[in-house]
Amino acid sequence: MPFLQASFDDEALLLRATHAVRRAGVEIADAYTPYAVHGLEEAMGLRRSRLTWVCFAAGLTGAACAMLFQVWSSAASWPLNVGGKPFASVPAFIPVTFELTVLSAALASAFFFFFRSRLYPGRPAAPPPQVTDDRFVLVVADSEAARRLLSTAGAVSLTRAEGAL
Amino acid sequence: MADHASVSSLREPLVTKPRTLAGITDDILGQMQRRPTARWWIAFSLAAALLLLGVGTVTYEILTGIGTWGLNRTVGWAFDITNFVFWVGIGHAGTLISAILFLFRQKWRTSINRSAEAMTLFAVMCAGVFPLIHMGRPWVGFFVFPYPNDRGPLWVNFRSPLLWDVFAISTYFTVSAVFWFVGLVPDLATVRDRLPPGLKRRIFAVLAMGWTGSARIWNRYETLYMLLAGLATPLVLSVHTIVSMDFATSVIPGWHTTIFPPYFVAGAVFSGFAMVLTLMIVARAVMGLDHLITQRHLENMAKIIIVTGGIVGLAYGTEFFIAWFSGSAYERFTFINRATGPFAWAYWIMVSCNVISPQLLWFKKLRTSTVALFVLSLVINVGMWFERFVIIVTSLHRDFLPSSWGTYAPTKIEVFTLLGSFGLFFTLFLLFVRALPVISIGEVKSVLGYARPKLAAPPAEPASSVLEVA
Numbered sequence: 001m002p003f004l005q006a007s008f009d010d011e012a013l014l015l016r017a018t019h020a021v022r023r024a025g026v027e028i029a030d031a032y033t034p035y036a037v038h039g040l041e042e043a044m045g046l047r048r049s050r051l052t053w054v055c056f057a058a059g060l061t062g063a064a065c066a067m068l069f070q071v072w073s074s075a076a077s078w079p080l081n082v083g084g085k086p087f088a089s090v091p092a093f094i095p096v097t098f099e100l101t102v103l104s105a106a107l108a109s110a111f112f113f114f115f116r117s118r119l120y121p122g123r124p125a126a127p128p129p130q131v132t133d134d135r136f137v138l139v140v141a142d143s144e145a146a147r148r149l150l151s152t153a154g155a156v157s158l159t160r161a162e163g164a165l
Numbered sequence: 166m167a168d169h170a171s172v173s174s175l176r177e178p179l180v181t182k183p184r185t186l187a188g189i190t191d192d193i194l195g196q197m198q199r200r201p202t203a204r205w206w207i208a209f210s211l212a213a214a215l216l217l218l219g220v221g222t223v224t225y226e227i228l229t230g231i232g233t234w235g236l237n238r239t240v241g242w243a244f245d246i247t248n249f250v251f252w253v254g255i256g257h258a259g260t261l262i263s264a265i266l267f268l269f270r271q272k273w274r275t276s277i278n279r280s281a282e283a284m285t286l287f288a289v290m291c292a293g294v295f296p297l298i299h300m301g302r303p304w305v306g307f308f309v310f311p312y313p314n315d316r317g318p319l320w321v322n323f324r325s326p327l328l329w330d331v332f333a334i335s336t337y338f339t340v341s342a343v344f345w346f347v348g349l350v351p352d353l354a355t356v357r358d359r360l361p362p363g364l365k366r367r368i369f370a371v372l373a374m375g376w377t378g379s380a381r382i383w384n385r386y387e388t389l390y391m392l393l394a395g396l397a398t399p400l401v402l403s404v405h406t407i408v409s410m411d412f413a414t415s416v417i418p419g420w421h422t423t424i425f426p427p428y429f430v431a432g433a434v435f436s437g438f439a440m441v442l443t444l445m446i447v448a449r450a451v452m453g454l455d456h457l458i459t460q461r462h463l464e465n466m467a468k469i470i471i472v473t474g475g476i477v478g479l480a481y482g483t484e485f486f487i488a489w490f491s492g493s494a495y496e497r498f499t500f501i502n503r504a505t506g507p508f509a510w511a512y513w514i515m516v517s518c519n520v521i522s523p524q525l526l527w528f529k530k531l532r533t534s535t536v537a538l539f540v541l542s543l544v545i546n547v548g549m550w551f552e553r554f555v556i557i558v559t560s561l562h563r564d565f566l567p568s569s570w571g572t573y574a575p576t577k578i579e580v581f582t583l584l585g586s587f588g589l590f591f592t593l594f595l596l597f598v599r600a601l602p603v604i605s606i607g608e609v610k611s612v613l614g615y616a617r618p619k620l621a622a623p624p625a626e627p628a629s630s631v632l633e634v635a
Contacts, residue, residue: 009186031380034186035351035607041384049388055396073311073320082324095329095407099336102400106340106393110347113389114374117382123375125354131378132355134186 002142003029005128006155007135011037014136017153018043024149027141032131051116055109062104066097179273179612182456186610189457190355193604196452197356201599204451212591219585223298226578231301233578239571240561244579245299246411247553248586251436252292253334253408254429254549257401258437259285260341263348264397267390273465275608276457279352280448280598281441282345287593288440289338291586296330298582326410333407340400344393347386350376352602405433412556418499419560422487428480435473435519436549438466442542446535448598457604460533467532470545474523477552481520495565503559507572511555518548 008014014031018040022028028044031037041048067090074080075087085092114120128137135156140146142160150158184192201209226233236243259281266274297303309331311321321328353369354376360366376382409429412420442463449458488500503512522544531537563570597603 032378033380033383034355034378035611036383036387037380037611040380044380046381046384049385051385051388052392055392069311070323074323078317078320080320080322082322085324089324092324095326095403095410096323096332098403099329099332099400102396102403103336103339106343106396109389109392109396110343113347113385117385119350119374119376119382121374122371125357125370125373125375125377127354127358127377127379130358132351132358132376133190 003139003161004142004146004150005157005159005161006138006140006150006153007128007130007157007159008138008154009135009156010154011040011136013154014138015039015043017138017150017155020149020153021138021140021146024145026143026146026149029139029141031139032128032135032137034132034134034136037136051109051113054112055105058108059101059105063097063101065104066100067093070096179275179459179461180456180609181459184456184613186613189610189613190359190606192454192457193602193606193609194356194359196454197599197602202451205595205599208451209592209595212588212595215584215588216592217588218581219588222578222581222585223294226298226582227303231299233576235574235576235579237571237573239564239569240558240573242557242561243554243573244575244583245295247550247557248583249292249295249299250408250429250553250557251550252288252295252586252590254405254433254436254553255440256285256288256292256337256341256437257405257430257433258441259283259288260337260397260401261434261437262441263344264394264401267394268398272612273462275612276454276459276604277441277445277462278608279345279348279601279605280444280594280603282341282348283594283597283601283603284437284441284444285341286338286345287590287597288437289334289341290593291590293334293338294586294589326407326414329407330411333404337400337404340393340397344397347389347393348605349601350374351378351386351607352605354378355606356602402430405430412560417560417564418493418495419488419503419556422484424480424483424487428477428484431473431476431480432549432552435470435477435523436546438470438473439542439545439549442466442470442538443546444594446539446542448603450535452598452603454604457609460535463535463538464532467526467538470523470541471526474519474526474545478520481516499560499563502563503555506559506563508555508559508562511551512559515548515551515555518544519552522548 006017008017011033014033014037018028018031022043022045031040031044033040070093071088071090074089074093079087081087128139129135131137138150139161140150147158180189234244236245262274262281263278263285267278297306300306309321309328311323350373353373357366357369357373360369406426406429409425413422413425415421445458445466446463449455485500485504488496491497503509522541525537525541526532531541558573562572
């Protein structure tokens with residue numbers, strides 16, 4: 001499918017153009033920006049990320065594993081009498097449980113972010129020119145309507161690209 | 166941000182010189198791509214020399230044993246643990262800036278968070294060295310982790326606060342490193358796209374993870390950043406809480422108090438901000454980034470120092486009051502001994518540096534003077550080091566039984582190890598400012614329009630139709 005790449009030098013223009021093409025029913029492939037442009041996700045109609053659930057599940061798993069392991073190792077595997085304290089001294093196990101909750105939640109969230117975004121060390125990347133510097137690029141399905149809309153939206157350049165980026 | 170751009174005249178812009186987006190990239194990356202200045206080389210040589218001194222000293226100490234330190238049966242913890250607590254505390258300001266100020270939507274944090282986080286990582290590395298060499302046999306340091314071993318398996322004692330420390334510090338380091346790297350990825354892509362083809366570009370291409378600036382990924386990225394900030398916030402509070410429990414869960418007078426967790430956390434933030442100030446004042450002077458790290462940043466940090474310094478002062482007072490009010494003879498004696506005993510000089514250095522000197526920051530004139538701030542930040546660093554020294558040594562040297570009273574003086578080896586840790590810290594920091602973007606480029610760009618009248622919209626000329634077929 002041919003695509004149309006409109007390049008802007010201001011985030012406000014990109015936002016306006018995105019709203020306009022979406023209202024006109026043109027399919028938006030993606031946008032490329034040098035920083036997170038607020039409001040762009042609504043303009044593009046992106047859903048909220050479900051990464052929060054990964055974080056929550058990983059945190060719960062970390063907490064459960066940490067507590068179970070501490071109870072098992074201190075009370076079942078090798079019960080050791082330390083100053084007459086109970087073998088399963090649950091209050092004393094809280095700090096380690098907390099640390100492992102945070103550790104697993106953070107690591108899992110970061111890992112799933114990179115996994116889901118298909119980002120990995122050394123992945124070849126060919127972003128549109130200057131988007132990591134000062135350009136804002138909107139990529140939409142090519143059509144007469146899209147061309148008309150984007151050419152009046154203040155784009156500094158308008159390029160046709162075959163195939164997805 | 167577009168809406169914020171035209172906001173009221175009550176707000177000051179965060180970037181004090183008019184700059185374009187590309188201008189910001191140039192400002193931050195330009196100095197990284199130029200050859201290091203003479204001033205950088207001087208600083209680096211000094212830091213590397215201190216690091217070498219430290220490496221030599223620690224090697225000698227490990228080969229000989231910790232009998233080379235001034236520790237004795239009465240004072241079993243001294244310089245080593247003082248340095249450990251000092252360095253961990255320094256790290257806390259980095260997380261406060263990167264995570265807590267992010268959650269509070271404090272946009273001024275954007276130009277200092279990258280280097281403050283780097284400072285956190287390097288400070289935690291310095292901190293980690295001390296418990297490791299304090300063990301005496303660092304080559305069996307991995308015994309602190311509960312791994313299946315052929316000694317039973319004999320597990321670690323999960324009821325011990327020293328073990329909690331192992332988990333707290335290693336989690337803190339890991340999560341801070343992940344947070345820092347995630348924040349770096351978009352900037353690494355900016356560096357990659359700017360470099361000419363070659364080895365350097367290939368290295369940055371690997372590190373940048375194939376980042377393209379896609380809005381779909383930015384959307385998910387923002388969620389991840391928020392999650393990591395939300396996780397790092399309770400984490401940083403837990404770390405110094407657990408460090409304070411190393412003391413608070415013992416029975417030593419002067420240590421066994423419930424005030425320790427909040428008192429330590431406030432002290433950590435206090436000392437950490439002093440260290441951030443020291444570093445930032447030097448960095449902006451050396452790198453010419455005054456319009457990004459502005460007077461306002463320094464002033465805001467000075468205000469946080471007033472608050473946390475106040476909390477620390479209040480904690481000193483409360484400790485003293487409770488020692489008297491508790492009616493415990495040992496507790497009372499310990500505190501009177503702190504203020505009037507053989508280590509009174511250390512106690513009064515601590516009080517004058519941490520309680521009295523930050524009060525000078527109430528004066529706007531001093532708060533906005535870079536020189537005054539620099540001097541005060543050093544004074545506070547010294548004061549906070551002494552705080553930990555006072556807590557550890559004065560509580561130990563005269564405990565319950567007068568027959569076991571003793572004293573303590575550091576040996577050359579201990580002093581050199583402390584100097585060596587400063588060498589490690591500054592060497593890593595100086596390498597960081599050369600190798601990576603010191604300021605978060607993407608985040609600064611997003612606040613560029615903050616409190617600035619909107620640039621006139623470019624004429625809505627139709628773009629020159631379809632230019633080419635790529």
